[in-house]
Amino acid sequence: MSSGSDLCHTFANHVAQTHFEDLSPEAVDAAKKSILDVVGVSLAGSGMEPAVHGVADVVLDAGGRPEASVLGFACKLPAQSAAFVNGVMAHCLDFDDQTPWGAHPDSSVVPAVLALAERKGKVSGRDLITSVALGQDLFVRLRCNVGWRQDWNLSSVVGAFSSAAAASFIQGLSREQIAHALGIASMQSSGTMQVIFGIGSDLRGMYAGFTAQGAVMAALLAEKGITGIADLFEGKAGIFNVYFGGKYERDKMLEGLGKEYLGSSMLYKAWPAVGNVHTYIHATIELMREHGLKASEIEQIKVFVGDFHQRMCYPIELRREPTTLMDAKFSLPFCVALAAVRGGIRIADFSALALRDPEVLAVARKVVPVADSSLDWKVKIPDGRMEITTRDGRRFERAGDNVPGSPEAPLSWDAIVTKFRDCASVAARPIAARKIEHAQEMARNLESLDDATMLLKAFTQ
Secondary structure: OOOOOOHHHHHHHHHHHOOHHHOOHHHHHHHHHHHHHHHHHHHHHHHHOOHHHHHHHHHHHHOOOOOEEEOOOOEEEOHHHHHHHHHHHHHOOOOOOEOOOOOOOHHHHHHHHHHHHHHHOOOOHHHHHHHHHHHHHHHHHHHOOEOOOOOEOHHHHOHHHHHHHHHHHHHOOOHHHHHHHHHHHHHHOOOEOHHHHOOOOOHHHOHHHHHHHHHHHHHHHHHOOOOOOOOOOOOOOOHHHHHHOOOEOHHHHHOOOOOOOHHHHOEOOOOOOOHHHHHHHHHHHHHHHHOOOOHHHEEEEEEEEOHHHHHOOOOHHHHHOOOOHHHHHOOHHHHHHHHHHHOOOOHHHOOOOHHHOHHHHHHHOOEEEEEOHHHOOOOOOOOOEEEEEEOOOOEEEEEOOOOOOEOOEOOOHHHHHHHHHHHHOOOOOOOOHHHHHHHHHHHHOHHHOOOOOHHHHOOOO
16 A cells, blocks of 8 residues: 555654654643543443443453453453453443543543553553554544534544554554554444434443454554555545545644644543533532532422533433433433532442432432523533522522533642542452552653553552
8 A cells, every 4th residue: 555645644654753752741641641540440440330241251251362451350361352341441431531522532542552562561651651642632633623413423433543543653563554554443433423322222331442442453453464445534435525524624634743742632520421411510519519509409400401412311201210320421310410419429429329319310300401502512512501499499500611620620630640549449359559559650650661561560460
């Protein structure tokens, strides 16, 4: 496959030419935070999401060469299998990081590069950071500059390429091999938003596993000489024409390429629920706190919703009383009710017991969605707005602005470390506090490690 003008060759050159020294301090910091954050939420997923155990049973039963760690289960599997299970766990709680425009790159990028780093051995912290920064950068460039109509699930459709690029860097592929790997990864570029909108499916929390596994496979096949697609993105039947009707902004995808690494914009969640409900969660917590309200005083909660928010409200009865943890995390009425009753949300608050909590369910039945087209999702979803009416006739309104974990109020390192401790404490297998502390210290200083996989040894030995 000759090096042509298609963007896959441009991106391949970019990945092949990037060095740690090219990254800004902000991009380095974001990559390190994302690595720690994904490891943490994966550990939590191993203990908190029941569906994970079915996945683990299938993959562990198949076995294979012990190349890479499965977080939370203290065992090793072939790199592809480990990337799959870890990817499933990374997104299953919807607690992983996201871009300011929505979508999740790192629940597939980080499991893929960690699996290959362990398989390869002696991958430096600098190289691990660079691989994640490259994956984040490519993801944002693609995600923000295609003609999306809330049809494709961009986390998996775009994530296939960002994860393959990151995996290719870890594997030390040439620019030609990287272009091939991107083409091979297109076989995993799939998934529609129905997996997000629907009710009752475990796949909504699992898609990152397929993407991470595909990225590992793409890099390993390209290394063995398997060829990709010459005009992958811009060909007549390429990704941009078929998936996005030919609507993409090439110049913006290339703007600042190699000079600005856009992963520095990554956001880290304060609560384990879909990012679009966080503005409502925050508004609820603040209204209850500011006015000293009790859940028993609430008569009605109006939530003003745009087009995407409405997806989290209907069918209204099923959203008010979700039957699975994944549906609960994507239910606006349930999340608002949980925040009102508990005064906050922690990882342990999303449990099978919470789904049956009569106080939470009673408040959820009082949540009424009100359509507001000014809150429709264009590029960045506007802050949600809500109104609480009490039984004695008082009315309180608030917009969910300055939300913890938003660009206006990003989580600090200390906050992310606190989240990591909370997540690691509910892993499937108990982890000693000293190991948790050692892991977060290594993540903060990852660029100094000669072997970045030392970070994982706290959870596998």
